[in-house]
Amino acid sequence: MRLILSLLLALSLPTFAQHNHGAMQPAAAQAAPLSDGTVKKIDKAAGEVVIQHGQLDSIGMPPMTMAFGVADKAWLNKLKPGDKIRFAAEMKGGNAIVSRYEMAK
Numbered sequence: 001m002r003l004i005l006s007l008l009l010a011l012s013l014p015t016f017a018q019h020n021h022g023a024m025q026p027a028a029a030q031a032a033p034l035s036d037g038t039v040k041k042i043d044k045a046a047g048e049v050v051i052q053h054g055q056l057d058s059i060g061m062p063p064m065t066m067a068f069g070v071a072d073k074a075w076l077n078k079l080k081p082g083d084k085i086r087f088a089a090e091m092k093g094g095n096a097i098v099s100r101y102e103m104a105k
């Protein structure tokens with residue numbers, strides 16, 4: 001019985017986290033469409049990546065080049081200037097961040 005309760009708790013945690021986040025951003029992070037972007041610069045000290053991006057409907061932005069925070073700092077070691085990516089943007093604590101990305105093919 002104790003094991004089952006633990007399992008249920010573990011399974012429900014990710015759901016709770018998503019709902020919690022969804023309170024601020026109606027379009028949940030997972031639902032945010034991927035947009036095209038080109039990495040211009042990596043700033044590890046600031047924990048930011050500068051991306052030239054297209055229209056970002058998820059955060060209501062026209063195309064521009066700007067700095068984004070990242071959901072996972074490890075990405076700053078994987079990305080490099082010139083990389084073409086497809087990424088999802090969301091607002092977190094007043095800053096635009098890359099919530100997920102994949103390399104463009």
Ligand SMILES: [Cu+2]
Pocket residue numbers: 053061062063064065066
């Ligand atoms: Cu922008």
